[in-house]
Amino acid sequence: TDGPARVVIDLDLPGATISRHLYGHFAEHLGRCIYGGFYVGEDSEIPNTRGIRDDVVEALRALHIPNLRWPGGCFADDYHWRDGIGPREDRPRMVNSHWGDIVEDNSFGTHEFMDLVELLGTEAYVNGNVGSGTVAEMSDWIEYLTRADDSPMASLRRENGRDEPWTVPFFGIGNEAWGCGGNMRAEDYAALARQYATYVRDHGGNRVTRIAAGANVDDYAWTEALMRAATNLERRDGAAGPYQAISLHYYTMTGPWEDKGDATDFSDEEWYLTLSRAARAEELVARHATVMDHYDPHKKVGLVFDEWGTWWNVEPGTNPGFLYQQNTVRDALVAGIHFDGFHRHADRLLMANIAQTVNVLQAMILTDPESGALVLTPTYHVFAMNAAHQDARALAAHVLLPEEVTEVDGRPLPRVSASASLREEEDAALVSLSNLDASAPRTLVLDLRGREVTGHEATVLTGASTAAHNTPEQPDAVAPAPLTDVREHERGLEITLPPHSFATVRLQLG
Ligand code: AHR
Structure with missing residues (x-):
């Protein structure tokens, strides 16, 4: 023009409501996200409430974060929730094989996570284990979390100090089942997702949106397989079933997997390449949504973009398995571009979760491992400046x-x-x-x-x-x-x- x-x-022409859940977050047992980031333990010199950092909670409350996904990521399909309840000194240890091959002591478990959710004033998105967990284990976890009476799991929760059930509106049926979550084929996973999701029951007044582990980037055949399996069953309450949403993962990087690009050292050419690749996120949402439209024209099944953001080479001298990276004006614009695209697809997008909230990948908050000092990143400020889009038309x-x-x-x-x-x-x-x-x-x-x-x-x-x-x-x-x-x-x-x-x-x- x-x-x-x-x-x-x-x-005067408002369209779909932009769910506040498009501004969701993700915290995995990875590097210094949980330990050192959110959780420092009760004995830390850093001011905390039951071990959870007060400054991190305060900074995130200002963003009105609508939900928090936990415990992974790839970690979710290695995680057995019973290891993370009861007296801390009795909790078994495990190996975090994906992230640094370190020993996890399970000191941050279900009660600590739900405490964090309550301190943040947010909603829980708990990601279950399909890759190495059982149907019974998943079924028991949702009962433990959300049941009020004297059922076996509700009683066990009470023994561990929590009387009232929690509210868990979102539950993930495994993660990246095509990769770290079990290396499955689409049809095989779709069958398992139907089975596992069936046993993630609505207890009392708790209503769960079950999220099947969706596609990697542009694997439209994966989405199609899940959609074909999803619409075969109608749940008694009328919701689409047996899962109500399907996820999608896509990360922005400029190089190949082995050399993804540096967080702070980049040329103008890489700047534009990054922004173009960020814009690809909208293209992916549109195309996965088109596949979903074919099976579900009335958009009963939601698309959940539960891992997005930049993935750069780790900062020099840091553990390669900890995914710690700096965050610049470029990351801020990557976030801005993602949100513009998300708003345009608010009719199908139910939720999105940036990876990850503290000290990992495109974080809102970086904490210094020695001094504990907290820094708000440029990406944090985009979330703050955009907060009034939440639940607007x-x-x-x-x-x-x-x-x-x-x-x-x-x-x-x-x-x-x-x-x-x-x-x-x-x-x-x-x-x-x-x-x-x-x-x-x-x-x-x-x-x-x-x-x-x-x-x-x-x-x-x-x-x-x-x-x-x-x-x-x-x-x-x-x-x-x-x-x-x-x-x-x-x-x-x-x-x-x-x-x-x-x-x-x-x-x-x-
Ligand atoms: O966010 C880091 C990792 O990226 C997650 O654990 C996994 O789901 C994805 O591959």
């Missing part, structure tokens, strides 16, 4: 650019990414904008139609370079700041975004 870039939004945001859009890695990469949502009850809208250009600012017009706009408040997140990041010495090198370059325009607002930046604009509507 001619003229400046435009982002056109019809404020998606609005289409059409990006019209004056320049020709070029391809990167075989896919068009517009240099602006955007999405928007409406909170009807507050007469407010939120617009998210990313300037993907590594070095040029971008002036754009927010072309706002259908409702009167009576006020605005804009916030921007950027850093001195594309690789800017936060450290204990410089915790605010990348931090949100008011965006002042906003002017009234005959069509709405004219905004200038700095290079490599993410911004949000809150609109008050008349």
